Amino acid sequence: MTRTRRRAWAGRVFVAPNLAALAVFMLFPLGFSLYMSFQRWDLFTPAKFVGLANFRTLFTADPLFLIALRNTVVFTVGTIVPTVLISLVVAALLNRKLMGIGFFRAVIFVPLAVSSVVMAVVWQFVFNVDDGLLNTMLGWIGLGPVPWLVEPGWAMVSLCMVSVWRSVPFATVVLLAAMQGVPETLYEAAKIDGASEWRRFVSITVPLIRGALSFVVIISIINAFQAFDLVYVLTGGNGGPETGTYVLGIMLFQHAFAFLDFGYASALAWVMFAILLVLTVLQLRFARRVSLEN
Amino acid sequence: MSGLTERVIKVNVVRAAALYAALIVVAWCALFPMLWALSGSLKKEAGVSEPTLLPAHPQWFNYGLVFALMPFWRMLLNTMLYAGCVTVGQVFFCSLAGYAFARLPFRGRDTLFLLYLATLMVPLTVTVIPQFILMRTFGWTDTPWAMIIPGLFGSAFGTYLMRQFFLTLPTDLEEAAILDGCSPWQVYWRIMLPHTKPAVMVLAVLTWVNVWNDFLWPLVMIQRKDIATLTLGLVWLQGQYVSRWPVLMAASILILLPLLGVYAFAQRAFLRGITVTGFGGR
Numbered sequence: 001m002t003r004t005r006r007r008a009w010a011g012r013v014f015v016a017p018n019l020a021a022l023a024v025f026m027l028f029p030l031g032f033s034l035y036m037s038f039q040r041w042d043l044f045t046p047a048k049f050v051g052l053a054n055f056r057t058l059f060t061a062d063p064l065f066l067i068a069l070r071n072t073v074v075f076t077v078g079t080i081v082p083t084v085l086i087s088l089v090v091a092a093l094l095n096r097k098l099m100g101i102g103f104f105r106a107v108i109f110v111p112l113a114v115s116s117v118v119m120a121v122v123w124q125f126v127f128n129v130d131d132g133l134l135n136t137m138l139g140w141i142g143l144g145p146v147p148w149l150v151e152p153g154w155a156m157v158s159l160c161m162v163s164v165w166r167s168v169p170f171a172t173v174v175l176l177a178a179m180q181g182v183p184e185t186l187y188e189a190a191k192i193d194g195a196s197e198w199r200r201f202v203s204i205t206v207p208l209i210r211g212a213l214s215f216v217v218i219i220s221i222i223n224a225f226q227a228f229d230l231v232y233v234l235t236g237g238n239g240g241p242e243t244g245t246y247v248l249g250i251m252l253f254q255h256a257f258a259f260l261d262f263g264y265a266s267a268l269a270w271v272m273f274a275i276l277l278v279l280t281v282l283q284l285r286f287a288r289r290v291s292l293e294n
Numbered sequence: 295m296s297g298l299t300e301r302v303i304k305v306n307v308v309r310a311a312a313l314y315a316a317l318i319v320v321a322w323c324a325l326f327p328m329l330w331a332l333s334g335s336l337k338k339e340a341g342v343s344e345p346t347l348l349p350a351h352p353q354w355f356n357y358g359l360v361f362a363l364m365p366f367w368r369m370l371l372n373t374m375l376y377a378g379c380v381t382v383g384q385v386f387f388c389s390l391a392g393y394a395f396a397r398l399p400f401r402g403r404d405t406l407f408l409l410y411l412a413t414l415m416v417p418l419t420v421t422v423i424p425q426f427i428l429m430r431t432f433g434w435t436d437t438p439w440a441m442i443i444p445g446l447f448g449s450a451f452g453t454y455l456m457r458q459f460f461l462t463l464p465t466d467l468e469e470a471a472i473l474d475g476c477s478p479w480q481v482y483w484r485i486m487l488p489h490t491k492p493a494v495m496v497l498a499v500l501t502w503v504n505v506w507n508d509f510l511w512p513l514v515m516i517q518r519k520d521i522a523t524l525t526l527g528l529v530w531l532q533g534q535y536v537s538r539w540p541v542l543m544a545a546s547i548l549i550l551l552p553l554l555g556v557y558a559f560a561q562r563a564f565l566r567g568i569t570v571t572g573f574g575g576r
Contacts, residue, residue: 010398011400018390025444115553173569
C-alpha cells in the first residue's frame with residue numbers, strides 16, 4: 001500500500017516540471033490568445049474589449065485577408081498535390097532491393113536536415129532572373145527568361161517549387177517506411193496471378209499505405225497552411241511582389257510584430273486554427289470512409 | 295535455352311540501368327541547390343552566373359569575407375548553446391514525465407495525458423503572440439533566456455514520444471528493482487533511462503535540428519548581434535548584401551555544414567523520428 005502511494009507521489013513529482021512548462025508556455029498562451037482576439041490592444045495603450053469586431057473586420061472589411069486566404073490555399077494545394085505524387089514514385093523507387101540503395105536513400109533525404117532559411121537564400125540564387133541557374137538552363141533549350149521571383153504569379157510558382165522540394169523527402173521517408181511494412185507474400189501471390197508491376201503498385205501498395213498517405217497529407221496541410229520561414233526569406237518579408245506570396249503566415253506576422261495589433265492578429269490566428277481543425281477532421285473522416293468502403 | 299537466359303539477363307540489366315538512372319536523377323534534384331551553392335561560394339562575384347560547377351580558380355576568400363562581415367563564430371556558439379540546453383532539458387524532463395505517464399499511476403493521470411495529447415493539435419500560430427507578450431512581461435526579450443527557458447522543461451510532443459517508448463519496455467525490468475527496494479527515481483535513472491537510448495536519440499536529434507533551424511522565434515525575440523543565432527545572422531547578411539551571391543552562398547554552406555554532420559552521424563534516429571512523428575515536414 002505504501003509502495004503504491006510512494007509511486008503515485010513520485011509520478012506527480014516527475015510530471016510537475018513538465019506540466020508547469022506546459023501550463024505557462026502552452027495552456028496560458030492558448031487562453032490569453034483567445035482573450036486577446038476580443039480586444040483591441042497595441043502593448044502601449046490599455047487593452048479595450050471590442051467583442052467580435054476583430055473577426056467582423058477580418059471577414060468583411062479587410063480585402064487583404066481574402067487575398068492571403070486565396071494565396072494560402074493555392075500554396076497549400078500547389079505544394080501537396082505534387083509532393084504526394086512525386087514522393088509516391090520516389091518511395092517506390094527507393095523501396096527496391098538494389099546495390100547501393102542505402103546510399104541513394106541517405107542522399108535523397110539530406111534536404112530534411114536543412115533549414116528553410118538557408119534553403120530560401122540558396123534558391124534565390126537559383127531563381128535569379130538575369131543570370132540564375134534555372135534561367136540559364138531554360139535558355140539552353142530555347143525558353144525565354146522566366147521572371148521567377150519578380151512577377152507575382154511566377155513568385156507563387158517559385159514558392160511552391162521550393163516547398164515541394166522541401167516536402168518530398170519528408171513524405172518519401174514516411175511512405176517508404178509504410179511500403180517496407182507491406183508483406184512480401186502479397187506481391188509474390190499477385191506475381192503468380194500475372195499482375196503487372198503497375199497493377200501491383202496500384203492494387204496492393206497504395207491501398208496498404210493509405211494510413212501513411214493520410215498522415216502525410218494532414219501534416220503537409222498543417223505545415224503549408226502556416227508557412228512562414230520560407231516565404232519570409234524567399235520573397236523579402238512582405239509577401240511580395242505586390243501580393244503574390246502574401247499568405248496567412250505573413251499577414252499574421254505583420255499584424256502582430258510590425259503593426260503591434262495583437263488583438264487583430266490573435267483573431268486571425270484563431271481563424272487559422274479553426275480552418276486547420278476542420279480540414280484535419282474532414283481528412284480523417286474521408287480517410288476512414290474510404291477504408292470502410294474497401 | 296541459353297538464348298532465353300541471355301534475354302532474361304539482358305532485360306534485367308536494362309531494367310537495373312533504368313532504375314539507377316532514375317535514382318541518379320532524383321538524387322541530383324535533391325542535391326543540386328546545395329551543390330550550386332557550394333559552387334557559387336567559390337566563384338568571383340563577376341562570374342558567379344557561369345554555369346560551371348567547378349570554378350577554375352576557387353575563391354576561398356569568400357569564406358574569409360563571411361567571418362569579416364558577420365560574427366559567425368559568436369553566432370555559432372550561441373546556436374550551439376541554445377540547441378544544447380534545450381536538447382538536454384527536453385530529454386531529461388520529457389523522459390521523466392513520460393516514465394510517470396507510462397508506469398507510475400496517480401489519480402487523474404490519464405485525464406492529464408489526454409490534455410497533453412490535445413495540446414499537440416495547437417499550432418504555433420496561436421501561441422507565438424502570447425508567448426512573445428509573456429517574454430516581454432518577464433523582461434526576457436533580447437536575452438538568451440527567451441531562447442532557452444520556453445523549451446527547457448519539456449514539451450507535450452517529447453513527453454508523448456517518450457511515454458510511448460516506455461510502454462514498449464517489459465515490466466519485469468523494473469519489478470526486480472522495485473522488490474529490491476529501489477525508489478522510483480532510482481528505477482527511472484538507473485534501470486529505465488539506460489534502456490531508452492533509441493527514443494532519447496530520436497528526441498535529441500529532432501530537438502537539436504529544430505532549434506538550430508528555428509527562425510520565427512529568434513526573429514521576434516532577438517535584435518542584438520551578440521546573442522543572435524546563425525539563421526538570423528544569415529537573414530541579416532542577406533538584407534545587407536543583396537545579391538552578393540558568393541559571400542551569401544559561403545555563409546549558407548557554413549551554416550549547412552554542422553547540420554550535415556549531425557545528419558551523417560545520427561541519420562537513423564533522425565529518419566526514424568520523422569517517420570514516427572511527422573516532425574520534419576515543414
